[in-house]
Amino acid sequence: MKIIRFFILLVIMLHISNITYSQEPTQTIKGKVFDSETYVGLPGATIIIIGFDPIIGVTTNIDGYFSINSVPVGRINLQISFIGYKNYYISELLVSSGKEIVLNIPLKESFTALDEVVIKPDTKKEKSINKMATLSARTFSVEDAQRFAGGMDDPSRLASSFAGVTPNTVENNEIVIRGNAAKGILWKLEGVEIPAPNHLAGLFSGGGVNTMFNSNMLSNSDFFTGAFPSEHGNALSGVFDINLRTGNNEKREYAIQLGSYGIDFAAEGPFVKGKRASYLINYRYSTYGILQNLLPQITGLPDFSDLSFKLNFPTKKAGIFSLWSINGMSKVQFENEKDTLKWETNYDSYNYDIHYNLTASGINHRKIIGKNSYLFSTVSFSATEYVNKNTYYRPNLKEIPVSDQNEINYRLSFSTFLNQKFNSRHTNRTGLTINRLAYDYDVTANTNVAFNDTSDFFVKSKGNAFAYQLYSQSKYFITEDININAGLHFLIFNTNNKLSIEPRIGINWRIAKNRTVSFAYGKHSRLEPLRIYLMEVPVANGWETLNKDLDITKAHHFVFGYDWNIKNNTHLRIEPYYQILYDVPVIPDSSFSMINYNNEMYFSSQLNNKGTGTNMGVDITLERFMKQGYYYMLTTSLYKSKYIGGDNIERNTKYNQNFVFNLLGGKEWQTKKNNTFSLNGKFTILGGRRYAPVDFEKSNSSQFVVCDNTKIFEEQSPTNYYVDISMNYTINRPKFSQSIILQIKNLLMQKEFLGHAYNYETNSVEPYELTIMFPYLSYKIQF
Numbered sequence: 189m190k191i192i193r194f195f196i197l198l199v200i201m202l203h204i205s206n207i208t209y210s211q212e213p214t215q216t217i218k219g220k221v222f223d224s225e226t227y228v229g230l231p232g233a234t235i236i237i238i239g240f241d242p243i244i245g246v247t248t249n250i251d252g253y254f255s256i257n258s259v260p261v262g263r264i265n266l267q268i269s270f271i272g273y274k275n276y277y278i279s280e281l282l283v284s285s286g287k288e289i290v291l292n293i294p295l296k297e298s299f300t301a302l303d304e305v306v307i308k309p310d311t312k313k314e315k316s317i318n319k320m321a322t323l324s325a326r327t328f329s330v331e332d333a334q335r336f337a338g339g340m341d342d343p344s345r346l347a348s349s350f351a352g353v354t355p356n357t358v359e360n361n362e363i364v365i366r367g368n369a370a371k372g373i374l375w376k377l378e379g380v381e382i383p384a385p386n387h388l389a390g391l392f393s394g395g396g397v398n399t400m401f402n403s404n405m406l407s408n409s410d411f412f413t414g415a416f417p418s419e420h421g422n423a424l425s426g427v428f429d430i431n432l433r434t435g436n437n438e439k440r441e442y443a444i445q446l447g448s449y450g451i452d453f454a455a456e457g458p459f460v461k462g463k464r465a466s467y468l469i470n471y472r473y474s475t476y477g478i479l480q481n482l483l484p485q486i487t488g489l490p491d492f493s494d495l496s497f498k499l500n501f502p503t504k505k506a507g508i509f510s511l512w513s514i515n516g517m518s519k520v521q522f523e524n525e526k527d528t529l530k531w532e533t534n535y536d537s538y539n540y541d542i543h544y545n546l547t548a549s550g551i552n553h554r555k556i557i558g559k560n561s562y563l564f565s566t567v568s569f570s571a572t573e574y575v576n577k578n579t580y581y582r583p584n585l586k587e588i589p590v591s592d593q594n595e596i597n598y599r600l601s602f603s604t605f606l607n608q609k610f611n612s613r614h615t616n617r618t619g620l621t622i623n624r625l626a627y628d629y630d631v632t633a634n635t636n637v638a639f640n641d642t643s644d645f646f647v648k649s650k651g652n653a654f655a656y657q658l659y660s661q662s663k664y665f666i667t668e669d670i671n672i673n674a675g676l677h678f679l680i681f682n683t684n685n686k687l688s689i690e691p692r693i694g695i696n697w698r699i700a701k702n703r704t705v706s707f708a709y710g711k712h713s714r715l716e717p718l719r720i721y722l723m724e725v726p727v728a729n730g731w732e733t734l735n736k737d738l739d740i741t742k743a744h745h746f747v748f749g750y751d752w753n754i755k756n757n758t759h760l761r762i763e764p765y766y767q768i769l770y771d772v773p774v775i776p777d778s779s780f781s782m783i784n785y786n787n788e789m790y791f792s793s794q795l796n797n798k799g800t801g802t803n804m805g806v807d808i809t810l811e812r813f814m815k816q817g818y819y820y821m822l823t824t825s826l827y828k829s830k831y832i833g834g835d836n837i838e839r840n841t842k843y844n845q846n847f848v849f850n851l852l853g854g855k856e857w858q859t860k861k862n863n864t865f866s867l868n869g870k871f872t873i874l875g876g877r878r879y880a881p882v883d884f885e886k887s888n889s890s891q892f893v894v895c896d897n898t899k900i901f902e903e904q905s906p907t908n909y910y911v912d913i914s915m916n917y918t919i920n921r922p923k924f925s926q927s928i929i930l931q932i933k934n935l936l937m938q939k940e941f942l943g944h945a946y947n948y949e950t951n952s953v954e955p956y957e958l959t960i961m962f963p964y965l966s967y968k969i970q971f
Contacts, residue, residue, distance in 0.1 A: 219291030286925030286970025322694025362395020367829025368425030370394030418675030435468030447966030507555030772799030820853030
């Protein structure tokens with residue numbers, strides 16, 4: 189392929205240019221060591237780089253801060269220790285010359301007498317940052333987002349490699365978690381609920397083209413697939429708990445990335461040198477215009493841009509204040525060819541102009557109170573705007589209106605929690621959240637494009653509501669080997685005064701030094717889009733709010749777990765699960781259920797809460813973390829997802845694809861000049877999509893696809909096979925580093941089934957399939 193040959197040529201040119209630099213590149217590692225439960229800095233903690241002779245190491249100052257200078261580039265291992273606390277290990281940390289490494293290192297206090305403590309290396313990379321989590325949780329790091337093939341520097345695409353997660357398509361990052369729609373995912377940023385931060389998210393049920401922030405902004409973050417801790421409410425399927433990193437407060441640093449879909453610029457540093465206040469900012473402008481030439485079969489590729497920042501202001505006595513914001517704009521447009529002889533299918537006869545904009549900002553405050561507690565509070569605002577103008581042309585070029593949708597959603601939030609460490613065994617977190625929700629909805633639509641020539645649905649609606657959440661959760665160590673996470677979450681919705689009381693409990697029991705069995709249960713709930721409850725729709729005698737008294741959708745999650753640390757860097761995890769969904773809104777005497785809801789713009793039916801659903805399956809992960817230059821991860825999910833709609837008939841859900849298998853891994857080579865070359869790959873086998881069979885008689889007569897919804901989701905498309913690869917060559921020079929990165933999604937050019945289309949050439953309905961391969965070539969410099 190030409191693009192691979194071009195990648196190799198660039199690598200050779202950069203390598204030749206590197207010969208003139210003979211000075212050995214080094215870097216600085218710094219950060220803070222603190223109590224994992226209270227955030228109090230630990231003075232005198234020891235940080236050692238393992239494997240060097242003489243030993244390279246330092247101790248922390250009175251506030252817990254440290255700095256290690258002149259660290260050789262490459263991969264290193266760190267050991268952090270402090271009297272009375274469990275040792276902490278960071279293995280295979282990648283050090284490059286272009287950017288200082290800033291670490292936040294939490295240590296767990298041991299409640300065993302010091303002379304009884306025998307501590308061995310235990311990195312626990314498979315565990316979550318949130319220590320209240322029992323099962324179905326893991327951390328993903330900045331390096332994972334950059335390294336994993338298919339990750340494309342995107343948290344959602346990265347998560348599609350994890351057990352329990354089913355990706356949607358190559359062209360978007362929508363994911364299904366244990367058979368649940370993406371609309372059931374809770375996105376939290378800096379501890380605050382935000383709308384799904386994906387470009388063009390309005391087109392899908394939560395997914396989009398790309399996440400609105402990339403790895404330049406990310407700190408290590410958590411991802412949950414079930415039985416969430418009590419602090420996470422308004423979630424049914426999963427949780428992304430995203431943390432933004434804090435900018436370097438001692439040195440100004442920059443990163444510039446130029447690629448086949450645009451430019452990315454990041455800057456960070458202190459506002460004033462010698463002070464601890466810092467900034468971190470990232471701007472990205474991406475256009476697929478270049479890719480349009482490489483992918484002529486794909487039309488209407490999206491444009492998007494985003495701006496993210498975090499400003500951090502530590503004070504001497506008042507705590508730490510931070511201001512953060514993410515902002516994104518995206519659009520996709522297409523104007524059809526007016527020469528109907530060039531139309532192959534009825535997809536070629538659409539005109540559309542779709543925009544999605546998002547903003548989310550907040551002010552956070554963290555204050556340590558005494559030696560054993562801290563208070564965290566935040567005020568935030570978020571808003572989304574979705575515009576969808578869509579028209580359809582019949583073969584005689586008669587213009588048929590499809591949609592003219594304008595929707596704005598707002599959220600104003602205040603949240604706070606107190607984290608209290610009672611002793612080395614028991615920590616409690618108690619908090620509340622107040623949300624004011626509002627929307628403005630204006631839509632004109634055609635509910636039956638196949639047979640209607642004019643719009644027949646007209647709605648203008650505004651509304652607002654309050655939602656309150658209160659929770660308390662505790663982690664208690666009965667012994668060194670047995671701990672319990674337990675709590676309660678309350679969700680109150682003032683529109684209909686509905687209350688959901690949600691108990692959560694989890695137990696971990698280490699039955700051997702390298703084996704743990706676990707159980708977790710949680711009751712969870714999720715509000716539907718606010719307009720579903722408050723939208724006024726036309727009825728015989730005027731307008732009426734049909735669903736104001738609708739209850740909140742709920743689910744019981746049961747998860748068992750078996751975790752075996754086969755070696756220090758290899759572990760096996762098996763998690764069988766069972767989920768019961770109930771109080772699901774459905775339309776009486778219909779197959780419709782909000783379980784399968786996908787942002788229908790002309791939804792106007794009266795609903796009741798008689799719908800149910802079940803998800804059951806098993807998730808398996810076998811993972812070898814990076815060591816000796818290579819890593820691998822094998823994940824398998826076998827599952828069944830069913831629902832009962834308003835007609836009391838059990839069916840497959842839209843997301844019942846039955847299985848997904850991932851095998852990914854990579855190899856890394858260090859060259860003599862301290863440069864790094866890595867090759868990473870991913871192989872995926874994915875069960876086919878569910879769909880309703882086509883009513884061929886009606887479709888052929890109208891020259892438009894009409895489905896038989898009495899048999900909805902009975903059909904399944906063929907199994908898909910995907911291969912993704914990524915290559916990265918990084919050159920470390922004394923004061924900067926530069927990288928050439930090549931990523932390719934769907935290298936085998938697997939056809940994707942996207943439904944059916946009417947073919948004007950054959951005058952018949954046929955499966956609509958696209959072959960989409962996304963190549964992404966970029967150059968990045970950090971200094």
